[in-house]
Amino acid sequence: MKKNEGYLIEHARLCREADRLEPELFDRYEVQRGLRDKNGNGVVTGLTHISRIDSFQMVDGVKTPCEGKLWYRGYDCIELVNGFRRKRFGFEEIAYLLLFGELPSEEELKQFGDILAAARTLPTNFTRDVIMKAPSRDIMNSLTRSVLTLASYDKNLGDTGIENVLRQCLALIGVFPMLAVYGYHAYNHYENDESMYIHRPSRKLSTAENLLMMLRPDKKYTELEARVLDIALVLHMEHGGGNNSTFTTRVVTSSGSDTYSVIAAALSSLKGPKHGGANIKVVEMMRDLEANVSDWADEDAVRAYLKKILNREAFDRKGLIYGMGHAVYSLSDPRAQVFKGFVEQLAAAKGREKDFALYSMIERIAPQVISEKARIYKGVSANVDFYSGFVYSMLEIPLEMYTPIFAIARIVGWSAHRIEELINMDKIIRPAYKSVMEEKEYIPMEER
Numbered sequence: 001m002k003k004n005e006g007y008l009i010e011h012a013r014l015c016r017e018a019d020r021l022e023p024e025l026f027d028r029y030e031v032q033r034g035l036r037d038k039n040g041n042g043v044v045t046g047l048t049h050i051s052r053i054d055s056f057q058m059v060d061g062v063k064t065p066c067e068g069k070l071w072y073r074g075y076d077c078i079e080l081v082n083g084f085r086r087k088r089f090g091f092e093e094i095a096y097l098l099l100f101g102e103l104p105s106e107e108e109l110k111q112f113g114d115i116l117a118a119a120r121t122l123p124t125n126f127t128r129d130v131i132m133k134a135p136s137r138d139i140m141n142s143l144t145r146s147v148l149t150l151a152s153y154d155k156n157l158g159d160t161g162i163e164n165v166l167r168q169c170l171a172l173i174g175v176f177p178m179l180a181v182y183g184y185h186a187y188n189h190y191e192n193d194e195s196m197y198i199h200r201p202s203r204k205l206s207t208a209e210n211l212l213m214m215l216r217p218d219k220k221y222t223e224l225e226a227r228v229l230d231i232a233l234v235l236h237m238e239h240g241g242g243n244n245s246t247f248t249t250r251v252v253t254s255s256g257s258d259t260y261s262v263i264a265a266a267l268s269s270l271k272g273p274k275h276g277g278a279n280i281k282v283v284e285m286m287r288d289l290e291a292n293v294s295d296w297a298d299e300d301a302v303r304a305y306l307k308k309i310l311n312r313e314a315f316d317r318k319g320l321i322y323g324m325g326h327a328v329y330s331l332s333d334p335r336a337q338v339f340k341g342f343v344e345q346l347a348a349a350k351g352r353e354k355d356f357a358l359y360s361m362i363e364r365i366a367p368q369v370i371s372e373k374a375r376i377y378k379g380v381s382a383n384v385d386f387y388s389g390f391v392y393s394m395l396e397i398p399l400e401m402y403t404p405i406f407a408i409a410r411i412v413g414w415s416a417h418r419i420e421e422l423i424n425m426d427k428i429i430r431p432a433y434k435s436v437m438e439e440k441e442y443i444p445m446e447e448r
Helices: 005-019 023-028 077-084 091-100 106-119 126-131 139-153 162-190 207-215 223-235 244-254 259-270 278-292 299-310 334-350 353-373 384-394 399-424
Strands: 051-059 062-072
Touching: 062 077, 062 091, 062 334, 077 091, 077 223, 077 334, 091 106, 091 162, 091 207, 091 223, 091 399, 106 162, 126 139, 126 162, 139 162, 139 259, 139 399, 162 207, 162 259, 162 399, 207 223, 207 399, 223 334, 223 384, 223 399, 244 259, 244 399, 259 399, 278 299, 278 353, 278 384, 278 399, 299 353, 334 353, 334 384, 353 384, 384 399
Parallel strands: none
Antiparallel strands: 051 062
16 A cells, blocks of 8 residues: 555546536436435335335325324334234234235244244354454445355355345344354454354254354344344334335346345345444444543533534544434434334443433433524434443444344345346346546547
């Protein structure tokens, strides 16, 4: 890098000059940046049975913000969580619902759980030869590499028949926790000089229990810890179909690509800080606030610091209060609403009531601070990322694992959308771009 630093600086400048598009051009040609118009309405790019988000309703012919709702296959997500939370772990049950369109019977759930349990195995020496040989501090990159390498072991790699794709998806859902946790332990051992732990998953445990068991050196966890993580996985499992990584899933699927390539592309999309990495920014922001505000109960002091963040005078100088607002939801994110009660229980069990009080205060006053600063076309509220990072910190989950845990949940939604796209696909997804370049006369080399 040092050797070519001057070249890179100069040619990066050329890139900026050559590729800069004036903002007014987007208005002139009616281009919806981010596939959303100025009012936040998204371009409709497909149809789905899998999930739906409600954030507005029509009142006397006027589009009006409403409390958010998230539907999985026609069922209110909050009702689903309330249905299993005190009786059983929900990840496997809701995965069945998203994949097959109906809630499983007790027998169907057991059979499905057995299939996922049987899938929790990796090829011989895979952990040693693939995961441990090239550890990365970016566990998402490690996870993506592992998924692409698994393709080498699949004799029916390119078969896009629904039966084969379903087999591949179930296998990946089963091994994702292992790939992520083992990737973290390899990094922690080789890069941080810590002890190495490779715990094999148990067929008797749920996905959430196995995650905690494999991650912790002593394999121990409480039932409350496992249940809160299980709910987090369910709430992150799917989200309306229009999110970045799910759209990526459908775009790559439409090209006819194989399952491993599709999931690798989705992982690459999810890892960005504007998508799956958002909860990491929340935790970092909260740590910065706690270090700079001496009295966390002083609402005026907290409000003043939030204003500094918005004014680019504090934290990362980006002007964002992370965990606040959402591209779709207006008055509330139902995932944050249902999650908050469990977060409070866990905070009490962990002796983190003071932290929870601070989070609750910011949830209440941040929308006020934001609305004072900027014009907003819809309400601003806490999203699920605001609390999920706090939960993971209480579960003693390392920061490097936050986005991989999101992926462990979201691969279920990706799998459902891949299958739906394959069943209904008739054309490759190919959006249009308006060219605004100027035509130029060719200049011979000796005249340049």
